[in-house]
Amino acid sequence: MSDDITSRLALPLLQPGQAQKETTHNEALALLDLAVQASVLAVGTNAPPAAPVAGSAWIxxxxxxxxxxxxARAIAGWTSGGWRFVVAREGMTVWSIADGQYARFSGGAWTIGVLAGSRVSIGGVDVVGARRAAIPDPTGGTVVDSQARAAIIAILGCLRGHGLIGA
Incomplete structure (x- = not known):
C-alpha cells in the first residue's frame, strides 16, 4: 500500500503536516459517496453526458x-468538482437503474443480471441445488397412459428449460 492512497479504493490519505487537509478528506468522501452502495444510470456508456447532474453515475x-x-470500465460520477472515477474491482456490484438489475464486475468485464451461486435457499430450506443427472423421458411399459406420459414430458421440459435439471 502506498502512503498516499488506500489499497482497495485508492482513497487519498491525509499526511502528517499536510496543509489544506480538508481537500484530501473531501476527495476521499466524494469517492466513497460514489463507491458505497453504488447505483448507476447506465452500464457500458462510452461518451460522458453533455449536462450531467451532480450525484449521477455511469459505468x-x-x-x-x-x-x-x-x-474504461470504471464507475464515473459527476460531482460539483467534475468527474470522479472509481476503478472496478473483482466482485464489485452496482445497481443499474436503466436495467433494473445488478451489474457485477468479474474477469475484467461488467455482467448485468447474472446471479452466481451454488444453491438457492428460502427460509433456510434449499430449493435449488447443484444440477443432477438428466432424467430420461418415459418410454415403453406394458400399459401406456398417453395423458400421464404427456404430462410428465411437459414437466420435464419445463424443468430443463429453467435449467433445474440436465437436458
Whole structure:
C-alpha cells in the first residue's frame, strides 16, 4: 500500500503536516459517496453526458471518449468538482437503474443480471441445488397412459428449460 492512497479504493490519505487537509478528506468522501452502495444510470456508456447532474453515475464502456478517456470500465460520477472515477474491482456490484438489475464486475468485464451461486435457499430450506443427472423421458411399459406420459414430458421440459435439471 502506498502512503498516499488506500489499497482497495485508492482513497487519498491525509499526511502528517499536510496543509489544506480538508481537500484530501473531501476527495476521499466524494469517492466513497460514489463507491458505497453504488447505483448507476447506465452500464457500458462510452461518451460522458453533455449536462450531467451532480450525484449521477455511469459505468464507463470499453472505448471511452472525452472526459472519460482512459477510464474504461470504471464507475464515473459527476460531482460539483467534475468527474470522479472509481476503478472496478473483482466482485464489485452496482445497481443499474436503466436495467433494473445488478451489474457485477468479474474477469475484467461488467455482467448485468447474472446471479452466481451454488444453491438457492428460502427460509433456510434449499430449493435449488447443484444440477443432477438428466432424467430420461418415459418410454415403453406394458400399459401406456398417453395423458400421464404427456404430462410428465411437459414437466420435464419445463424443468430443463429453467435449467433445474440436465437436458
Amino acid at each position: 464507463v464502456g470499453a472505448a471511452p471518449t472525452g472526459g472519460w478517456a482512459g477510464q
